[in-house]
Every structure is written in structure tokens, then in C-alpha cells.
Amino acid sequence: MTDNARRRSRERLEERERGILDAATKLFATAGFHATSTRKIAAAAGVSEGTVFHYFGSKNELMLGILDRFYNEVLNPRAAEILDTIMDTRGRLRALAMHHVSSLAADNALMMRLLQVYVGVDLEILGQDKQSPLRDLNRSYVGHLDRAVREGVERGDLRNNLETRPLRDLFFGTLEYGLRTHMYRHGTEGLDAYVDALLQPLWEGLSNSDSPATPTELLTERLEKACERLERTSERWEKS
Template sequence: MAATRSKSENRSQERREKILQAAISLFSEQGYHHSSTRQIAKTAGVSEGTVFNNFESKSALLEVIIQGFYERLRNTAQEGLVNKHSCKEQFDFLAENHICVISEDNFLLMRLLAVYFSEHFNFYLDYRNSSIFKHSKIYTSLFDQVIREGIARKELKEDIKLSAMRDLFFGSMEYGVRSMLAQLETEETALNQKQLKAYAHTLCQPIWQSMANPKELHSKINEKELDLCERLERIAERLEEKI
């Protein structure tokens, strides 16, 4: 009985995953409003009834897909932060990862969020009780953690207004992504990973400079100057030996 139940659950999970992937593919190619549940079912190889057995509505399916994007953002960010040690490295990585993950599937997340907001007129009135807010908060808490640790290590100023910096960080990138989307519609050229990362740095560098501890910045400049002087002295010594 247990084995039979396990196989049934696995098949059910596989069908659910196929429906999600079919919806993502169709939403990306032809948009949310132009993709019917009948098309999603056909692409997934299931009946339309099976779609509704797994998801209450197309709107509910949309919400699950958006939640999946936030989970991917959080997971990739957590994995990457492990190998970054300084606050600056972690800050830069969060910006790069955010832009690069959002750019996948032709910026589908941004397009679906726009649809979700238009579908749910009272979203902003009850934002804190929405599932989207909960997933977003879990993800953005990684930024809070990086900044708090940076303050504790004195790499950042002590009087930082964390909520304002968080809004600036994610808000500037979301606005930047919209600008990129407008550019893509005009030029029809995709940006590569290197260009996306460079754009993330351009957007977020002023935010970093506003938070960085001046003493820490000065210390790093001095370290570079000292290193350069030492290297020049070694070169001079080698030249004197040859003369």
C-alpha cells in the first residue's frame, strides 16, 4: 500500500511540474493573457481538468510560478554568498545574481509581477498579508544580513537606515530592469552575463559608496598604495643590481 501510494504521489508531482513548466513556457512566449488553461494542459500532456485539480485557477498558477522565481533567487543567492567573504564582495554578488536571475526567460518574472499586480487590485492595500510579500521578505532578508554583518565588521557606517538602503538596492535594479526591457524591445538584442553584471555594478555602486565606512575605504586605499610602493622598491633594487 505504501509503495503504491508513493508511486501515485510521484506521478502527481510529475504532472504538477509538467503543468508549471508548460505555463512558464507559454507565458514567456505569448504572455499570460494569451495563454489559456486549455493550451497549458495540451502543452503539459494532461487534461484541462488535471490543471484545475492541481491549481485552483490560472491566477493561482501564476502565483506559484512567481513564488518559484523568488525561491530560485534566494537559493542562488545563498549558495553564492558562501564563497564571498568581504561585505563588498557579498554586496556585489547579490546585485549580480539578482539581475542575472531576473533576466532569465526573457525577464519573465518582471512581466508576471506586472500581471499579478494588475490582476489583484487590492494587492498594495494588503501587501503584508500576501504570499508574494512573504517570499520577497525571505529573499531580501539576505541583503539585511549582509549589511548587518558589514556594520559589525566596521566595513559599513553604523548609522545606516537599513530599510531605506534595501529599498534603494532592489528598487534601483527593478527600475533598471524595466529600462533594459524597453531597450530590448527597441533594439532586439539580448545582454550577455558580463554586460548584465556590469550594469548591476553601475546601478548599485552609488548605494555602496553611501554606506561604506570612510575609514575602511581610506584603509583599503592606503593598503593599495603601500603594496604599489613595495613593488616599485623591489623593481628599483633589481635594476640597481644589474647596473
């Protein structure tokens, strides 16, 4: 077998694997995990049922494969990129949020259900004590938020009494719940604006009002000083 042939062969394999993952993702997202039979997945991917099991030993592993790809190819890379290119804490959180929501909303607009349902239910039961590969993936992804927060606190952008865990829940809980309710009503229409509406009060709760960084703060400072001068002036005047 020539190198060329081998490469082509490998490409075909990967293409097939991708095809199965795509089909399964779409079907799981559309109809749910339990309502999607392996037969349907095979048919949708244009392969035989046996092939599905050839690539992913079981329906469960197929699901894990989907999530794995999702984390490794979508969630994590962009999250890392965001932290590398944006330094402003507020901007970082906003970008992370947008990324998270839009990623979940892609893929038939319901990829998110996957996580909710599958992770929430089946894995939590089946892999209760063992450290499933999913936990690692999730941990690394969540780490990006943790880092943004940590650095935000260091810079004085965020309050310094924020605990990591509640913060994650605040952030992801709000976003995913909000994504669900919004999409239930309007689909992806106006999703970005809605995320901003969610982030606004969140930011208020997290940001450090002592920080001079924001325009309001700077303005306040100037006002403060101006005020002091005014007060002194007016006092002098009154006395005179």
C-alpha cells in the same frame, strides 16, 4: 499498491505539476498574465484544461505557485548560499545582485515581468490587507539583503546611518529597473557588466570611506604616514 508504485505515482504527479508550472511560467513571461489563457497553458503543458485546475485551483493560484517555486527553489537557496560562502560585504552585494538579476532574466528572459506585473498589480489589489503567502516569501528573500547590510555595517564596511527600507528600494529598484532597460535594448548580452556599472555608484553611496579595509584605504593610510614622515623630514631639512 507497492511502495515502488506509490513512489512512481508521486513522481508522476510532481512531474506533471512541474510541467504545468513550466508551461505557465514560459507563457506568462512571454505574453503576460492576462494574455495567456488557461487553455493555452493546458495545451502547452500537454494536459487537459481540467487538469490545470485540478492542480492549481485557479489561474491566480497557478500564478502564486509559480512565484512560490521561484522563491523557494531559485531565489532563496542561492541567496542563502551566497551569504554563507562570501564574507566580504562588497562581494556579497555583488553576488546577490548578479543572482537576482540573472534569476529574473532566466526563464525566457522575462520572468521578471511576472513579478513586476503580477505582484505589482493584481495581488496588491486582490490581497490588499490579508497577508498573502507572497508577502512572506518576499520578506524572507529580502531578508538576505538586510542581513548582508547589517553585517556590513557591523564590520564597518558600510556607513552606519543606512536605513533598511530605503536601502532595499535602492538595491532592488535599481537592479530591476536596470534589468528591464538593459534587456529591452540588448537582451541578456552584457548583463553582468551592466550590473557592475549599476553597483559601482551604489557602492560609493553605501560604503564607509573610514574603513581601512579597501586597498585604497590602506594605501591612503600608508601614504598618510609616509606623508607625515616626509613633512617632518622636509621641515627638518628646511630648518637645517
